[in-house]
Amino acid sequence: xxxxxxxxxxxxxxxxxxxxxxxxxxxxxxxxxxxxxxxxxxxxxxxxxxxxxxxxxxxxxxxxxxxxxxxxxxxxxxxxxxxxxxxxxxxxxxxxxxxxxxxxxxxxxxxxxxxxxxxxxxxxxxxxxxxxxxxxxxxxxxxxxxxxxxxxxxxxxxxxxxxxxxxxxxxxxxxxxxxxxxxxxxxxxxxxxxxxxxxxxxxxxxxxxxxxxxxxxxxxxxxxxxxxxxxxxxxxxxxxxxxxxxxxxxxxxxxxxxxxxxxxxxxxxxxxxxxxxxxxxxxxxxxxxxxxxxxxxxxxxxxxxxxxxxxxxxxxxxxxxxxxxxxxxxxxxxxxxxxxxxxxxxxxxxxxxxxxxxxxxxxxxxxxxxxxxxxxxxxxxxxxxxxxxxxxxxxxxxxxxxxx
Ligand code: CTP
Numbered sequence: 011x012x013x014x015x016x017x018x019x020x021x022x023x024x025x026x027x028x029x030x031x032x033x034x035x036x037x038x039x040x041x042x043x044x045x046x047x048x049x050x051x052x053x054x055x056x057x058x059x060x061x062x063x064x065x066x067x068x069x070x071x072x073x074x075x076x077x078x079x080x081x082x083x084x085x086x087x088x089x090x091x092x093x094x095x096x097x098x099x100x101x102x103x104x105x106x107x108x109x110x111x112x113x114x115x116x117x118x119x120x121x122x123x124x125x126x127x128x129x130x131x132x133x134x135x136x137x138x139x140x141x142x143x144x145x146x147x148x149x150x151x152x153x154x155x156x157x158x159x160x161x162x163x164x165x166x167x168x169x170x171x172x173x174x175x176x177x178x179x180x181x182x183x184x185x186x187x188x189x190x191x192x193x194x195x196x197x198x199x200x201x202x203x204x205x206x207x208x209x210x211x212x213x214x215x216x217x218x219x220x221x222x223x224x225x226x227x228x229x230x231x232x233x234x235x236x237x238x239x240x241x242x243x244x245x246x247x248x249x250x251x252x253x254x255x256x257x258x259x260x261x262x263x264x265x266x267x268x269x270x271x272x273x274x275x276x277x278x279x280x281x282x283x284x285x286x287x288x289x290x291x292x293x294x295x296x297x298x299x300x301x302x303x304x305x306x307x308x309x310x311x312x313x314x315x316x317x318x319x320x321x322x323x324x325x326x327x328x329x330x331x332x333x334x335x336x337x338x339x340x341x342x343x344x345x346x347x348x349x350x351x352x353x354x355x356x357x358x359x360x361x362x363x364x365x366x367x368x369x370x371x372x373x374x375x376x377x378x379x380x381x382x383x384x385x386x387x388x389x390x391x392x393x394x395x396x397x398x399x400x401x402x403x404x405x406x407x408x409x410x411x412x413x414x
Contacts, residue, residue, distance in 0.1 A: 012258055014194050014240070015187070016044030021096035021128070022068075023121045024051045028171040029103035029137040029180035030058035036102060036183040037067040043187060050074065050092065050121045052108060076120055089120055093127030098190065101125070102163070103137030103180045106148055113154040133193075135163040135186055140176030163189050198242025199414050205238040206283040207231050208276060208322065210250030212269045214296035216314060217305045226291035228252030230338075230378060233401035234287055235261050241405060246283070248275045250290055269293050269319035276322050280329060285408060287336040288323040289362075295319065327357030334412055336360045336404070342367065349383055359385050359411065362404060370394045382407050 020040045024033045033049070040047045047068040051061065053075060061072040073087040093099070101108065101121075108121070112134075117123040125132065134155065142148060143165060152162055163186055167177045181189065195201065209231020213221040232254055235247040239260035247256060248264045250272060256263050264279075266272045269292050280286060295316035305312075323337045337358045339349040342365070349363040363381040364371050371379040371394070379394040382404065392403055408414075 013043035018097045020045045021099045023101040024055045025105045025108040026054035027103040027137040089123040090127045099128045100133040102135035104134040113151045132160045137180035140178045143178040200241040200243035204283040205243040206286040208290035210252040217301035231289040233397040237401040285334045
Protein backbone atom coordinates (compact mmCIF):
# COMPACT_ATOMS: atom_id res chain seq x y z
CA UNK A 11 0.00 0.00 0.00
CA UNK A 12 1.50 3.30 -0.97
CA UNK A 13 2.15 6.15 1.47
CA UNK A 14 0.95 9.70 0.86
CA UNK A 15 4.67 10.56 0.95
CA UNK A 16 5.34 8.45 -2.14
CA UNK A 17 6.92 10.63 -4.84
CA UNK A 18 7.21 13.63 -2.51
CA UNK A 19 10.49 15.57 -2.26
CA UNK A 20 11.55 15.69 1.38
CA UNK A 21 14.31 18.04 2.54
CA UNK A 22 15.68 17.01 5.93
CA UNK A 23 17.57 19.60 7.98
CA UNK A 24 19.79 18.09 10.67
CA UNK A 25 21.10 20.25 13.51
CA UNK A 26 23.67 19.60 16.24
CA UNK A 27 21.88 17.60 18.90
CA UNK A 28 22.58 14.11 20.18
CA UNK A 29 19.33 12.96 18.51
CA UNK A 30 21.06 13.60 15.15
CA UNK A 31 21.98 9.89 15.18
CA UNK A 32 18.28 9.18 14.63
CA UNK A 33 18.40 11.19 11.37
CA UNK A 34 19.76 8.04 9.69
CA UNK A 35 16.60 6.06 10.55
CA UNK A 36 14.46 9.00 9.53
CA UNK A 37 16.06 9.16 6.07
CA UNK A 38 15.59 5.40 5.72
CA UNK A 39 11.89 5.64 6.60
CA UNK A 40 11.23 8.48 4.17
CA UNK A 41 12.98 6.51 1.40
CA UNK A 42 10.93 3.40 2.28
CA UNK A 43 7.72 5.42 2.02
CA UNK A 44 8.69 6.26 -1.57
CA UNK A 45 9.88 9.83 -0.97
CA UNK A 46 12.96 11.44 -2.54
CA UNK A 47 15.24 12.76 0.19
CA UNK A 48 17.93 15.45 0.33
CA UNK A 49 19.74 16.40 3.54
CA UNK A 50 21.24 19.71 4.72
CA UNK A 51 23.15 19.91 7.99
CA UNK A 52 24.46 22.64 10.22
CA UNK A 53 28.29 22.49 10.32
CA UNK A 54 28.41 21.17 13.90
CA UNK A 55 25.74 18.51 13.24
CA UNK A 56 28.53 16.62 11.44
CA UNK A 57 30.06 15.94 14.88
CA UNK A 58 26.99 13.81 15.71
CA UNK A 59 26.30 11.94 12.45
CA UNK A 60 28.45 11.70 9.33
CA UNK A 61 27.37 13.20 6.01
CA UNK A 62 28.55 9.94 4.41
CA UNK A 63 25.91 7.96 6.33
CA UNK A 64 23.17 10.37 5.32
CA UNK A 65 24.26 10.72 1.69
CA UNK A 66 24.45 6.92 1.33
CA UNK A 67 20.97 6.44 2.78
CA UNK A 68 19.39 9.37 0.92
CA UNK A 69 21.22 8.56 -2.35
CA UNK A 70 21.97 12.29 -2.67
CA UNK A 71 24.92 14.53 -1.74
CA UNK A 72 24.65 16.12 1.71
CA UNK A 73 25.54 19.81 2.11
CA UNK A 74 26.47 21.77 5.20
CA UNK A 75 28.14 24.91 3.85
CA UNK A 76 27.53 27.39 1.03
CA UNK A 77 30.44 25.81 -0.89
CA UNK A 78 32.91 22.99 -0.38
CA UNK A 79 35.98 24.62 1.19
CA UNK A 80 38.41 21.79 0.33
CA UNK A 81 37.58 21.93 -3.36
CA UNK A 82 39.28 24.78 -5.33
CA UNK A 83 36.71 24.47 -8.12
CA UNK A 84 33.86 24.29 -5.66
CA UNK A 85 30.42 25.29 -6.83
CA UNK A 86 28.01 27.28 -4.74
CA UNK A 87 25.45 25.09 -2.93
CA UNK A 88 22.31 26.90 -3.98
CA UNK A 89 20.02 27.23 -0.97
CA UNK A 90 17.25 28.86 -3.05
CA UNK A 91 17.19 25.89 -5.42
CA UNK A 92 17.14 23.42 -2.49
CA UNK A 93 14.32 25.33 -0.79
CA UNK A 94 12.24 25.40 -3.97
CA UNK A 95 12.99 21.74 -4.76
CA UNK A 96 11.30 20.53 -1.58
CA UNK A 97 7.61 19.58 -1.22
CA UNK A 98 8.21 19.31 2.54
CA UNK A 99 11.04 20.52 4.77
CA UNK A 100 11.59 18.89 8.17
CA UNK A 101 14.16 20.05 10.70
CA UNK A 102 14.94 17.06 12.91
CA UNK A 103 16.48 17.21 15.37
CA UNK A 104 15.83 20.93 15.82
CA UNK A 105 18.00 22.43 18.56
CA UNK A 106 17.01 25.46 20.64
CA UNK A 107 19.79 27.41 18.92
CA UNK A 108 18.61 26.69 15.34
CA UNK A 109 14.93 27.20 16.23
CA UNK A 110 15.73 30.56 17.80
CA UNK A 111 17.68 31.60 14.69
CA UNK A 112 14.80 30.43 12.46
CA UNK A 113 12.40 32.61 14.44
CA UNK A 114 14.53 35.75 13.97
CA UNK A 115 15.51 35.31 10.33
CA UNK A 116 19.18 34.62 11.05
CA UNK A 117 20.83 32.91 8.07
CA UNK A 118 24.44 32.30 9.04
CA UNK A 119 24.54 28.73 7.70
CA UNK A 120 23.22 26.81 4.67
CA UNK A 121 20.39 25.14 6.61
CA UNK A 122 19.03 28.49 7.86
CA UNK A 123 19.33 30.14 4.44
CA UNK A 124 17.51 27.16 2.91
CA UNK A 125 14.77 27.42 5.55
CA UNK A 126 14.27 31.10 4.67
CA UNK A 127 14.03 30.20 0.97
CA UNK A 128 11.62 27.28 1.36
CA UNK A 129 8.06 27.89 0.19
CA UNK A 130 6.81 24.43 1.17
CA UNK A 131 5.33 23.36 4.55
CA UNK A 132 8.08 23.23 7.20
CA UNK A 133 7.94 20.82 10.14
CA UNK A 134 10.31 20.92 13.10
CA UNK A 135 10.97 18.27 15.74
CA UNK A 136 12.60 19.94 18.77
CA UNK A 137 15.26 18.05 20.72
CA UNK A 138 16.84 19.55 23.83
CA UNK A 139 17.20 19.14 27.56
CA UNK A 140 14.04 19.55 29.65
CA UNK A 141 14.98 22.89 31.23
CA UNK A 142 15.81 24.34 27.81
CA UNK A 143 12.52 22.94 26.48
CA UNK A 144 10.58 24.56 29.32
CA UNK A 145 12.30 27.96 29.20
CA UNK A 146 9.92 30.82 28.35
CA UNK A 147 12.17 31.96 25.50
CA UNK A 148 11.94 28.48 23.92
CA UNK A 149 8.14 28.59 24.21
CA UNK A 150 8.21 32.05 22.65
CA UNK A 151 10.25 30.58 19.76
CA UNK A 152 7.79 27.67 19.29
CA UNK A 153 4.88 30.13 19.22
CA UNK A 154 6.62 32.45 16.72
CA UNK A 155 7.49 29.60 14.37
CA UNK A 156 3.92 28.24 14.54
CA UNK A 157 2.64 31.75 13.79
CA UNK A 158 4.82 31.66 10.65
CA UNK A 159 2.87 28.51 9.69
CA UNK A 160 5.60 26.02 10.62
CA UNK A 161 4.35 22.80 12.15
CA UNK A 162 5.79 21.54 15.42
CA UNK A 163 6.19 17.82 16.13
CA UNK A 164 6.36 17.94 19.94
CA UNK A 165 9.21 16.34 21.80
CA UNK A 166 8.47 13.26 23.88
CA UNK A 167 9.02 12.69 27.58
CA UNK A 168 11.57 10.22 28.78
CA UNK A 169 15.18 9.85 29.80
CA UNK A 170 17.37 12.52 28.20
CA UNK A 171 21.06 12.40 27.22
CA UNK A 172 21.85 14.43 30.36
CA UNK A 173 20.38 11.65 32.50
CA UNK A 174 17.48 13.88 33.53
CA UNK A 175 13.93 12.69 32.87
CA UNK A 176 11.31 14.97 31.22
CA UNK A 177 10.07 16.41 27.94
CA UNK A 178 12.70 17.24 25.34
CA UNK A 179 13.52 13.95 23.63
CA UNK A 180 13.01 14.19 19.87
CA UNK A 181 9.92 12.31 18.66
CA UNK A 182 10.86 8.84 17.34
CA UNK A 183 11.49 8.70 13.55
CA UNK A 184 8.38 6.50 13.05
CA UNK A 185 6.28 9.05 15.01
CA UNK A 186 7.70 11.89 12.88
CA UNK A 187 6.85 10.08 9.62
CA UNK A 188 3.31 9.17 10.68
CA UNK A 189 2.74 12.70 12.09
CA UNK A 190 3.66 14.20 8.70
CA UNK A 191 1.56 11.62 6.78
CA UNK A 192 -1.49 12.37 8.95
CA UNK A 193 -0.96 16.12 8.70
CA UNK A 194 -0.76 16.00 4.88
CA UNK A 195 -3.81 13.70 4.62
CA UNK A 196 -5.84 15.94 6.96
CA UNK A 197 -5.23 18.99 4.73
CA UNK A 198 -6.02 17.41 1.36
CA UNK A 199 -8.88 19.11 -0.53
CA UNK A 200 -10.96 15.93 -0.99
CA UNK A 201 -10.41 14.60 2.54
CA UNK A 202 -13.55 12.77 3.72
CA UNK A 203 -15.20 12.99 0.28
CA UNK A 204 -16.42 9.88 -1.53
CA UNK A 205 -15.63 9.47 -5.21
CA UNK A 206 -17.18 6.73 -7.36
CA UNK A 207 -15.50 5.83 -10.64
CA UNK A 208 -16.45 3.27 -13.30
CA UNK A 209 -13.57 2.15 -15.51
CA UNK A 210 -12.40 -0.45 -18.00
CA UNK A 211 -14.28 -2.54 -20.53
CA UNK A 212 -17.23 -4.86 -20.03
CA UNK A 213 -17.39 -8.46 -21.30
CA UNK A 214 -20.87 -9.61 -22.35
CA UNK A 215 -21.02 -13.40 -22.54
CA UNK A 216 -22.17 -15.18 -25.72
CA UNK A 217 -21.51 -18.67 -24.37
CA UNK A 218 -19.19 -20.08 -21.63
CA UNK A 219 -16.04 -19.24 -23.64
CA UNK A 220 -16.90 -16.22 -25.81
CA UNK A 221 -17.87 -12.64 -25.14
CA UNK A 222 -18.47 -9.26 -26.76
CA UNK A 223 -15.94 -6.78 -25.38
CA UNK A 224 -13.89 -3.73 -26.32
CA UNK A 225 -10.30 -2.46 -26.24
CA UNK A 226 -10.59 -0.25 -23.13
CA UNK A 227 -7.57 -0.76 -20.81
CA UNK A 228 -9.07 1.01 -17.78
CA UNK A 229 -6.00 3.27 -17.66
CA UNK A 230 -7.90 6.59 -17.74
CA UNK A 231 -10.24 5.52 -14.92
CA UNK A 232 -7.37 4.19 -12.83
CA UNK A 233 -5.50 7.49 -13.31
CA UNK A 234 -8.64 9.32 -12.12
CA UNK A 235 -8.91 7.02 -9.09
CA UNK A 236 -5.25 7.59 -8.14
CA UNK A 237 -5.60 11.36 -8.55
CA UNK A 238 -8.72 11.44 -6.36
CA UNK A 239 -7.02 9.28 -3.72
CA UNK A 240 -3.92 11.50 -3.76
CA UNK A 241 -6.25 14.44 -3.09
CA UNK A 242 -7.50 12.55 -0.02
CA UNK A 243 -10.79 11.11 -1.34
CA UNK A 244 -12.12 7.68 -0.44
CA UNK A 245 -12.48 6.09 -3.87
CA UNK A 246 -14.69 3.22 -5.00
CA UNK A 247 -13.34 2.05 -8.35
CA UNK A 248 -15.81 -0.23 -10.17
CA UNK A 249 -13.49 -1.87 -12.64
CA UNK A 250 -14.33 -4.06 -15.61
CA UNK A 251 -11.84 -6.78 -16.72
CA UNK A 252 -8.48 -4.98 -16.83
CA UNK A 253 -4.93 -6.30 -16.65
CA UNK A 254 -3.74 -3.21 -14.73
CA UNK A 255 -3.04 -3.40 -10.99
CA UNK A 256 -4.30 -0.81 -8.52
CA UNK A 257 -2.87 -0.39 -5.02
CA UNK A 258 -3.68 2.58 -2.79
CA UNK A 259 -4.96 2.66 0.79
CA UNK A 260 -7.77 5.01 -0.24
CA UNK A 261 -8.96 3.04 -3.30
CA UNK A 262 -11.45 0.19 -2.92
CA UNK A 263 -11.60 -1.82 -6.15
CA UNK A 264 -14.89 -3.56 -6.98
CA UNK A 265 -14.15 -5.96 -9.85
CA UNK A 266 -17.04 -6.51 -12.27
CA UNK A 267 -17.40 -8.31 -15.60
CA UNK A 268 -20.39 -7.02 -17.52
CA UNK A 269 -22.75 -4.04 -17.76
CA UNK A 270 -25.27 -5.68 -15.40
CA UNK A 271 -22.74 -6.30 -12.61
CA UNK A 272 -21.27 -2.80 -13.10
CA UNK A 273 -24.77 -1.32 -12.81
CA UNK A 274 -25.48 -3.32 -9.63
CA UNK A 275 -22.22 -2.12 -8.02
CA UNK A 276 -22.99 1.50 -9.00
CA UNK A 277 -26.50 1.29 -7.51
CA UNK A 278 -24.95 0.21 -4.19
CA UNK A 279 -22.40 3.05 -4.05
CA UNK A 280 -24.06 6.00 -5.80
CA UNK A 281 -26.32 7.24 -3.03
CA UNK A 282 -23.49 8.12 -0.62
CA UNK A 283 -20.93 9.47 -3.08
CA UNK A 284 -20.04 13.15 -3.58
CA UNK A 285 -18.54 12.83 -7.06
CA UNK A 286 -19.25 10.11 -9.66
CA UNK A 287 -17.26 9.68 -12.85
CA UNK A 288 -18.30 7.23 -15.57
CA UNK A 289 -15.16 6.49 -17.57
CA UNK A 290 -15.98 2.85 -18.33
CA UNK A 291 -16.50 1.69 -21.90
CA UNK A 292 -19.79 -0.08 -21.20
CA UNK A 293 -21.33 -2.32 -23.85
CA UNK A 294 -24.53 -0.73 -25.18
CA UNK A 295 -25.87 -4.17 -26.20
CA UNK A 296 -25.52 -7.72 -24.88
CA UNK A 297 -26.58 -11.10 -26.27
CA UNK A 298 -30.25 -11.65 -25.45
CA UNK A 299 -29.67 -15.32 -24.64
CA UNK A 300 -26.41 -16.75 -23.29
CA UNK A 301 -25.84 -20.33 -24.48
CA UNK A 302 -25.26 -22.82 -21.64
CA UNK A 303 -22.82 -24.83 -23.73
CA UNK A 304 -20.13 -23.77 -26.19
CA UNK A 305 -21.84 -22.96 -29.50
CA UNK A 306 -20.77 -25.38 -32.27
CA UNK A 307 -20.21 -24.11 -35.79
CA UNK A 308 -22.91 -25.25 -38.21
CA UNK A 309 -24.40 -22.94 -40.83
CA UNK A 310 -22.26 -20.58 -42.98
CA UNK A 311 -23.66 -17.47 -41.27
CA UNK A 312 -24.58 -16.95 -37.67
CA UNK A 313 -26.57 -14.16 -36.02
CA UNK A 314 -26.72 -13.17 -32.36
CA UNK A 315 -29.74 -11.28 -31.14
CA UNK A 316 -28.69 -8.36 -28.91
CA UNK A 317 -30.62 -6.35 -26.36
CA UNK A 318 -29.84 -2.96 -24.78
CA UNK A 319 -27.96 -2.81 -21.49
CA UNK A 320 -28.88 -0.26 -18.83
CA UNK A 321 -27.27 3.12 -19.46
CA UNK A 322 -25.54 3.36 -16.05
CA UNK A 323 -24.56 7.02 -16.43
CA UNK A 324 -28.08 8.00 -17.47
CA UNK A 325 -29.42 6.17 -14.43
CA UNK A 326 -27.02 8.16 -12.18
CA UNK A 327 -28.19 11.38 -13.86
CA UNK A 328 -31.82 10.50 -13.10
CA UNK A 329 -31.05 9.73 -9.42
CA UNK A 330 -28.62 12.52 -8.65
CA UNK A 331 -29.29 14.92 -5.78
CA UNK A 332 -26.07 16.54 -4.46
CA UNK A 333 -23.66 14.36 -6.44
CA UNK A 334 -21.39 15.99 -9.02
CA UNK A 335 -21.68 13.81 -12.12
CA UNK A 336 -19.05 13.45 -14.84
CA UNK A 337 -19.39 11.45 -18.05
CA UNK A 338 -17.16 10.64 -21.01
CA UNK A 339 -17.98 10.90 -24.69
CA UNK A 340 -15.94 9.21 -27.40
CA UNK A 341 -16.91 10.79 -30.72
CA UNK A 342 -15.80 10.56 -34.32
CA UNK A 343 -17.82 13.42 -35.86
CA UNK A 344 -19.70 16.56 -34.71
CA UNK A 345 -17.76 16.04 -31.48
CA UNK A 346 -18.74 19.11 -29.44
CA UNK A 347 -22.36 19.07 -30.56
CA UNK A 348 -22.77 15.37 -29.66
CA UNK A 349 -20.98 15.82 -26.32
CA UNK A 350 -23.21 18.77 -25.36
CA UNK A 351 -26.31 16.71 -26.21
CA UNK A 352 -25.02 13.83 -24.06
CA UNK A 353 -24.34 16.25 -21.18
CA UNK A 354 -27.98 17.43 -21.28
CA UNK A 355 -29.58 14.05 -21.96
CA UNK A 356 -27.75 12.36 -19.06
CA UNK A 357 -28.07 15.35 -16.66
CA UNK A 358 -24.30 15.73 -16.16
CA UNK A 359 -22.27 18.50 -14.53
CA UNK A 360 -19.25 17.91 -16.74
CA UNK A 361 -18.44 15.84 -19.81
CA UNK A 362 -14.99 14.76 -20.97
CA UNK A 363 -14.82 14.61 -24.74
CA UNK A 364 -12.28 12.41 -26.53
CA UNK A 365 -12.16 12.58 -30.27
CA UNK A 366 -11.03 9.49 -32.14
CA UNK A 367 -9.75 11.93 -34.79
CA UNK A 368 -6.98 13.02 -32.40
CA UNK A 369 -3.78 10.99 -32.57
CA UNK A 370 -2.73 9.57 -29.18
CA UNK A 371 -6.23 9.91 -27.71
CA UNK A 372 -8.65 7.21 -26.62
CA UNK A 373 -8.58 3.58 -25.67
CA UNK A 374 -5.25 1.80 -25.75
CA UNK A 375 -2.76 4.67 -25.53
CA UNK A 376 -0.91 6.01 -22.47
CA UNK A 377 -1.93 9.53 -23.52
CA UNK A 378 -5.19 11.36 -24.06
CA UNK A 379 -6.39 14.65 -25.53
CA UNK A 380 -9.59 15.91 -24.01
CA UNK A 381 -12.03 18.79 -24.13
CA UNK A 382 -14.04 19.53 -20.99
CA UNK A 383 -17.57 20.92 -21.31
CA UNK A 384 -19.41 21.96 -18.15
CA UNK A 385 -23.14 22.36 -17.50
CA UNK A 386 -22.98 26.04 -18.52
CA UNK A 387 -21.61 24.72 -21.85
CA UNK A 388 -18.24 26.42 -21.24
CA UNK A 389 -15.52 24.64 -23.20
CA UNK A 390 -11.88 24.01 -22.22
CA UNK A 391 -9.63 22.21 -24.71
CA UNK A 392 -6.40 20.61 -23.49
CA UNK A 393 -3.20 19.47 -25.24
CA UNK A 394 -2.18 15.82 -25.67
CA UNK A 395 -0.94 14.68 -22.23
CA UNK A 396 -0.34 11.52 -20.22
CA UNK A 397 -3.51 10.08 -18.71
CA UNK A 398 -2.21 10.98 -15.23
CA UNK A 399 -1.89 14.63 -16.26
CA UNK A 400 -5.32 14.52 -17.92
CA UNK A 401 -6.78 13.14 -14.67
CA UNK A 402 -5.26 16.10 -12.77
CA UNK A 403 -6.81 18.56 -15.28
CA UNK A 404 -10.20 16.86 -14.84
CA UNK A 405 -10.03 17.09 -11.03
CA UNK A 406 -8.84 20.72 -11.16
CA UNK A 407 -11.99 21.49 -13.14
CA UNK A 408 -14.24 19.37 -10.86
CA UNK A 409 -12.80 21.08 -7.75
CA UNK A 410 -13.14 24.54 -9.31
CA UNK A 411 -16.78 23.92 -10.24
CA UNK A 412 -17.53 22.49 -6.76
CA UNK A 413 -15.64 25.35 -5.05
CA UNK A 414 -13.39 22.84 -3.26
N1 CTP B 1 -22.18 4.66 -20.18
C1 CTP B 1 -22.75 3.99 -19.11
N2 CTP B 1 -23.52 2.90 -19.31
C2 CTP B 1 -23.77 2.44 -20.55
C3 CTP B 1 -23.20 3.11 -21.65
C4 CTP B 1 -22.42 4.21 -21.44
O1 CTP B 1 -22.51 4.40 -17.98
N3 CTP B 1 -24.51 1.36 -20.71
C5 CTP B 1 -21.39 5.87 -19.94
C6 CTP B 1 -19.93 5.75 -20.27
O2 CTP B 1 -19.19 5.34 -19.15
C7 CTP B 1 -19.58 7.17 -20.69
C8 CTP B 1 -20.83 7.65 -21.37
O3 CTP B 1 -21.88 6.88 -20.82
O4 CTP B 1 -19.35 8.02 -19.59
C9 CTP B 1 -20.78 7.43 -22.83
O5 CTP B 1 -22.04 7.71 -23.35
P1 CTP B 1 -22.72 6.90 -24.54
O6 CTP B 1 -24.07 7.48 -24.78
O7 CTP B 1 -22.63 5.45 -24.36
O8 CTP B 1 -21.76 7.30 -25.65
P2 CTP B 1 -21.21 6.37 -26.72
O9 CTP B 1 -20.64 5.13 -26.11
O10 CTP B 1 -20.28 7.21 -27.49
O11 CTP B 1 -22.51 5.94 -27.48
P3 CTP B 1 -23.46 6.68 -28.54
O12 CTP B 1 -22.65 7.79 -29.14
O13 CTP B 1 -23.80 5.58 -29.44
O14 CTP B 1 -24.64 7.19 -27.76
